[in-house]
Amino acid sequence: MASLSKREKRMALITGCIAVIGVAYILMNVMSSNDMEVSSATADRFDTLFEQMATVEDQKAKNMNWRKKIGNETGRFISEKDVSQLYAEIEKVAGQSGVQVKNYSSTINKRAKPLPQLEANLSLECQYPQLIQLLDNFSKSEILLQPSNLKASLKDANQPNLQVQLKLTTYLLNTRFENNAPTNLRQGGGA
Numbered sequence: 001m002a003s004l005s006k007r008e009k010r011m012a013l014i015t016g017c018i019a020v021i022g023v024a025y026i027l028m029n030v031m032s033s034n035d036m037e038v039s040s041a042t043a044d045r046f047d048t049l050f051e052q053m054a055t056v057e058d059q060k061a062k063n064m065n066w067r068k069k070i071g072n073e074t075g076r077f078i079s080e081k082d083v084s085q086l087y088a089e090i091e092k093v094a095g096q097s098g099v100q101v102k103n104y105s106s107t108i109n110k111r112a113k114p115l116p117q118l119e120a121n122l123s124l125e126c127q128y129p130q131l132i133q134l135l136d137n138f139s140k141s142e143i144l145l146q147p148s149n150l151k152a153s154l155k156d157a158n159q160p161n162l163q164v165q166l167k168l169t170t171y172l173l174n175t176r177f178e179n180n181a182p183t184n185l186r187q188g189g190g191a
Contacts, residue, residue, distance in 0.1 A: 083118065086170060089143045090120065097134035099126040108172065115171040119148070124164040125155065131164060138168065145170050 004012070083106065094101050103123040110116045126134065131152065138145045149167035 086118065086120065086143055086145075089141055089145070090122065090168070093137045093141050093145075094124070094134060097126075097137050098130045099124050099134045118170050118172055120168045120170070122164075122166045122168065124162075124166060126162055126164065127160045128162060131162060143170060 086106075087104070090104070091101060101122055102125055104120055106118055106120045108116065108118050124131075124134075135147060138147060146169045147166060148169045149165075151165040152162045155161040155163045
């Protein structure tokens with residue numbers, strides 16, 4: 001192999017440098033175009049996220065208006081899949097009030113206006129002061145519960161215990177509005 005002259009070495013070095021710079025330039029252009037595509041996709045995702053956030057804020061405002069109309073600004077709405085939370089809340093409030101829940105059943109009415117409703121029918125046994133405490137505690141419960149029907153009678157004429165039939169209404173979110181009959185959910189009872 002022949003030895004390269006100084007001039008040939010310089011030319012090879014210059015050619016190598018130009019090749020390295022050219023490859024680097026091409027790589028940078030490819031990378032920046034990928035960054036723009038990623039940036040465009042990211043911008044689209046952010047636009048979608050901001051639209052969803054605006055929708056959430058609108059829904060929060062609507063929920064607060066409903067809470068004010070119902071009279072419980074701290075309560076929350078539930079969805080159909082959270083019905084077990086409703087029963088737990090009813091049992092908790094009844095226990096705090098010293099009321100025994102004998103039986104309960106519930107029905108979802110998706111045709112109710114302005115929001116779909118879940119109606120819980122309760123059979124209770126308690127004394128009059130406990131009933132008043134129960135109704136007061138329902139107005140402060142974590143889930144929005146509104147008494148919509150109440151029937152009370154003495155269990156025995158010689159005792160202060162009442163036999164109470166109470167219908168509670170709560171409003172459902174994340175429910176499709178459908179034109180079908182109310183759905184009977186579950187029947188159960190306390191101790």
